[in-house]
Amino acid sequence: MDNEDVVIEVKGLKKSFGENVIINGIDLTVRKGETVVLIGPSGCGKSTLLRCLNGLEPIQEGSVLLHGEPVEYGKRSLYKIRQKIGMVFQDYGLFPHMTVLDNVMLAPLKVQKRAKDEVKKEAMALLERVGLGDKAKSYPSQLSGGQQQRAAIVRSLVVRPDIMLLDEITAALDPEMVHEVLNVVLDLAKNGSTMIIVTHEMAFAEAAANRVILMDGGVIVEENPPEKFFKDPDTERAKRFLSTFSYSR
Amino acid sequence: MDWSFITEYYPLYIESAVLTVTIGGLGIILSVIVGILCAIARYYRIPLLNGIAAAYTELSRNTPLIVQLFFLYFGLPKIGIVFSSETCGVVGLAFLGGGYMSESILSGLLSVRKTHLEAAASLGLNGFQTMTNVILPQAASVATPAVCANVIFLLKETSVFSAVSLADLMYTAKDLIGMYYSTTEALTMLVIAYLIIILPVSIVFTLLERRLHRAGI
Numbered sequence A: 001m002d003n004e005d006v007v008i009e010v011k012g013l014k015k016s017f018g019e020n021v022i023i024n025g026i027d028l029t030v031r032k033g034e035t036v037v038l039i040g041p042s043g044c045g046k047s048t049l050l051r052c053l054n055g056l057e058p059i060q061e062g063s064v065l066l067h068g069e070p071v072e073y074g075k076r077s078l079y080k081i082r083q084k085i086g087m088v089f090q091d092y093g094l095f096p097h098m099t100v101l102d103n104v105m106l107a108p109l110k111v112q113k114r115a116k117d118e119v120k121k122e123a124m125a126l127l128e129r130v131g132l133g134d135k136a137k138s139y140p141s142q143l144s145g146g147q148q149q150r151a152a153i154v155r156s157l158v159v160r161p162d163i164m165l166l167d168e169i170t171a172a173l174d175p176e177m178v179h180e181v182l183n184v185v186l187d188l189a190k191n192g193s194t195m196i197i198v199t200h201e202m203a204f205a206e207a208a209a210n211r212v213i214l215m216d217g218g219v220i221v222e223e224n225p226p227e228k229f230f231k232d233p234d235t236e237r238a239k240r241f242l243s244t245f246s247y248s249r
Numbered sequence B: 001m002d003w004s005f006i007t008e009y010y011p012l013y014i015e016s017a018v019l020t021v022t023i024g025g026l027g028i029i030l031s032v033i034v035g036i037l038c039a040i041a042r043y044y045r046i047p048l049l050n051g052i053a054a055a056y057t058e059l060s061r062n063t064p065l066i067v068q069l070f071f072l073y074f075g076l077p078k079i080g081i082v083f084s085s086e087t088c089g090v091v092g093l094a095f096l097g098g099g100y101m102s103e104s105i106l107s108g109l110l111s112v113r114k115t116h117l118e119a120a121a122s123l124g125l126n127g128f129q130t131m132t133n134v135i136l137p138q139a140a141s142v143a144t145p146a147v148c149a150n151v152i153f154l155l156k157e158t159s160v161f162s163a164v165s166l167a168d169l170m171y172t173a174k175d176l177i178g179m180y181y182s183t184t185e186a187l188t189m190l191v192i193a194y195l196i197i198i199l200p201v202s203i204v205f206t207l208l209e210r211r212l213h214r215a216g217i
C-alpha cells in the first residue's frame, strides 16, 4: 500500500498524567476508508488515546501525524488540522443554546467560511440521512439521547473530516437507542468513512470493523481483522477480555 | 401630611432623581464593562492580569462604598488627584460594582461544560470563535439573574452619594428635613422616588429571568 493512503500515523506515543503512565508506546497507522475499532478494559486509556490524536491532550513522547502534518497540543496549527478530524463524544456535546441545524452549520459557516445555502443543503441532507430531518429546528434539550447523538455525528460529518474519532458514543444511551445510533455509524463504515471507534458493543465491533485493536496496560495487546479477533484471537489477554462479554449458565 | 409641602418641593426630587439615575446608570454600565474584563482575565488566567483582577475583586467587594467614595473624594486630592463629586460617584460605583459583576460573570463563564469547549475545539473553532459562539451565549443566560441582582443592589447603593456632596435623592431629603423639619413628607417622597426608579427595573428583570428559565438554558 502506498503512503498516500495513510490518514493518521502514530509513532511511539507516550502519555502520562503526572507520574501515571497511561499510554506507554503506541504505534498505529490508519488508512483511508478503514474502520478501526479500539477496545479494552475500562481505564486502559482508550479515551486518552483518542484525545491525543485530536490534540486535546499534550503528549510526552512520540508523534501523531495527520496526512504527514504533526498534531500538537497547544499549537496554532491545530485549528486547521482539527477540521480534518471529527470527534464525537460520549455525552454528545451539542450546544444547548442553538437549534440542531445551527449546531450543525456552525463550523462550516464560522470556521470554513462556506456559503450558507450550500451548507444548509448539505446539513439538511445529512440530517435526513440519519432520520432527523424534522428535528432541524429543535433545541438539543427537546431531543432524546439517541437523536442528540445522531445530530452530533452529523455536526462532525458536515465539516467533511478525513477521519472520525468516536468515543463510546452509545455508552450514555438507553439500550433501545443504541441501535439507531450504531446503524448510522455502520452505514458510514460501509460507505468508506475513515474512523477510529471506541466501543464496548462487541457485536457492533465485529460488524463494523476492518481491524480490531485491543489495548491494555498502555500498549496494544492484539491487532487483528474482526473475523480473526473474535473467533480465534492470538493472545490469552484477548481471550480473557472477550470472555467477559459472554455468559454461561 | 402637608400636601402643599409636597407640591412645592417635588421638582427638587425629580431633579435629584435624574442625577441619581444618571450617575447610577453610568456607574453600572462601567461596572459591567469592568466586570467583563476582569472575568475574562480570570477565566483565561492571563498572567499578571489574573492576579490583579482577583485582588481587585476582593478589595472592592470587601470594603464599603462610602469608604471607597471617601478615598476618591478626600484621599486622592492629598496626592494631587482631584475628581468632581459626579466623577467620584460614577467611578466609586463602578469600582464597587465591577467586583460584584466580575464574580457573577466569571461564574457564568465557568458554568459552560468542558464537553462543549472540547466539542468546539474539535470542530476547529479558535479561542475567539469559541468565546463568542459557545461560551458567552451560555454564560450570559447563567449570569443574568446575578447580574440583575447586582444592578438593583448598586442602584440602592447610590444612596450614599450624598457623602461626597452629590445632590442626589438622599441629599435632597436630608436637606429638606434639616431646613423645614418636614420629616414625614421628605421621607415619604424619598421612598416613593426610589420605588419609582427601582421597581420598574426589578419587574423587567423578573420577566427577563422568567423568559430565560422558559428557554431552558
Ligand SMILES: Nc1ncnc2c1ncn2[C@@H]1O[C@H](COP(=O)(O)OP(=O)(O)OP(=O)(O)O)[C@@H](O)[C@H]1O
Residues within 6 Å of the ligand: A017, A022, A040, A041, A042, A043, A044, A045, A046, A047, A048, A049, A168
Ligand atoms: N485529566 C486526567 N488527569 C489524570 N488522570 C486521568 C485524566 N484523564 C484520564 N486519566 C486516567 O487515565 C486512565 C485512562 O483513562 P481513559 O479515560 O483514557 O480510559 P478509557 O480506556 O477510556 O476507560 P473507559 O472505558 O472507562 O472509558 C484512567 O486511569 C484515568 O483515571
Ligand SMILES: [Mg+2]
Residues within 6 Å of the ligand: A046, A047, A048, A167, A168
Ligand atoms: Mg473512555
